[in-house]
Amino acid sequence: MNHSFNRIPAASALAACLALTSIHSMAAVKVCTFPGSPSAALDEAVARDAFAQAGIAATIVRHGIGEGDDDGVSLRELDKTLARDCDVIAGFPRSNVADASNSKLQFSHGYLRAGYVSIEAPDANPQGAAKNTVAATYASPAQLIAVQQPSVTLDLENTSALTVEAVAKGQAQRAIVWYPAVVAYRLAHPQRHFTVAAARSPYADWQLVFAFGPRTAALRERIDAALDKMSGSGRLAGLTHDWAMPAHTLDATARDDDARFRDGPSASRASAQRLLLATANADSAGGFVKIAADAAGGTPAFDQAQATHGKTLYSAACAKCHGAQLQGVTAPALQGPAFAPASNAHLTIGGVFTYMSTNMPADKPGKMKDQDYADIMAFLLYSNGYRASGAKMTADNARALATPLNAGAGK
Structure with missing residues (x-):
């Protein structure tokens, strides 16, 4: 399968704001949108x-970012964009797992809650293996959400539109997908109907905001005040009405604290605790990943030298999407309670390693050496409170670990 990136775009960057007086002397503010975003x-x-x-x-400015698709945007790319083509970015997604909080960008209030949902098509008729297949967009939070579920087969699609279409055409029983993509698909195909349910996961909940570059950061308060007025007058609700997520999906997420702060969907919490993500094997037919649930327990062991080497590898292969400080940029954070909670983790160390070594880096999934993946895993463990023990971690050791990924468990 010829994968192309299709992450929900998000990013972080840049310097502090200029004085408001300097903004008054500027020409019209250039507001960019992500061209490929639904x-x-x-x-x-x-x-x-x-x-x-x-x-x-x-x-x-419709084409100020990227090449007309919705690939992830690196810090360097965003830096150039905000310095040259854009002053403000509209439709910038933020969440509690990848919110660019360590950046120097300024962010407005959210104007649309636009997260990930689970959809089915009542008028479709999946046959055979498709009945047990979940579609998800490759290299996006949708894939991370779908892969948390036990014993599922994934149909990985290159775009969010194709992910919706996989359900519409009966290639998959359901899909985990960015809700604006569902709206955009229905607008283009009004004869299609979908049932929409909550996708319970810490990776599902996002807000669309305005992101301000260094020349316009002082405008944030004025835009927030404008959004407040639009909300009070009903104008904002009118603009976003067709794009608003169904109330029952929001209520389900709000009720489920585990869905917001812990890994794994609440509906499969018990099975998730029985080793979610223990193994992942690419199907030779292409585009499918099978997640099983069987692995040995044990204490993770790694040495300091490989954790240091893992940091170098991470910086080269992973930081663009996950952040130089593991804070999450265009992909979820790899440090903190959403990734490694203090206790009762739903992800296992072996599961994380297997997912990483099979699906990452997003542009070259599974193409690194086994030992390099093990060194990156050692760095992730070290960054989440585990101590080096003097024994080197191998790929086989890492893959076999069914130990829950609890922060600081190695202390």
Whole structure:
């Protein structure tokens, strides 16, 4: 399968704001949207109204970011974009697992809760293996959400639109997908209907916001005030009405604290604790990954030298998406309670290693040496409170570990 990146775009960057007086002397503020995002039209509409409400002249730049798709954006790419082509980014996704909180960007209030959901198509008729297949968008949080579920077969699609279509055409029983992609697909195919359910996972909950670059950061308060006025008048609800997630999906997430702060869907909590993600094997037919649940327990052992080497490998192969400080950029954080909670983790060390060595880096999944993956795993463990023990971790050792990934467990 010829994979291309299809992550929900998010990023972090750059320097502090200039004084508001310098902004008044600028030409119209350039507001960019992510060209491949299914919510781009909505992001433009909200931007036009918000900046008009704030009394700020603005122009929409549709191709200021990337090459017209919705690939992830690195810090360097975003730096160049904000220095050259954009002052503000509309439709910037933030979450509690990848919120660019360590960056120097300024962020507005959220104007749309636009997370991941589980969908089925009542009018489709999956046959055979498709009845036990879940579609997800390759190298996106959708894949991370889907892979948390035990004994599932994944149909990995290159785009969110194709992920929705996999369900519509009966290739998969259901899909984990970015909700704006469902809206965009229904607008293009009004004859199609889907049932929508919550995707209970810490990776599912996102907000669309405005992200301000260094020249316009002082505008954030004015845009927040404008969004508040639009919310109070009902204008914001009118603009976002067709894009708003169904109330029952929001309520389900709000009720389930485990869904927000711990790994694994609550509906399969017991089975998740029985070793989610223990093994992952690519199907030779292409595009499918099988997740089983059987691995040996044990205490992780690694030495300091390989953790140090793992940090170097991580910086080269992983930091673009997961952040230089593991804080999450265009992919979830690899440090903190969403990844390694203090106790009762639903992910196992072997499961994380197997997923990583099979599916990462996103542009070259599974292409690194086994020992390099083991060294990166050692770095991740060290970064989450585990101590070096003097024994070197091998790929086989890491793959076999059914130990829950609890932060600080090695102390």
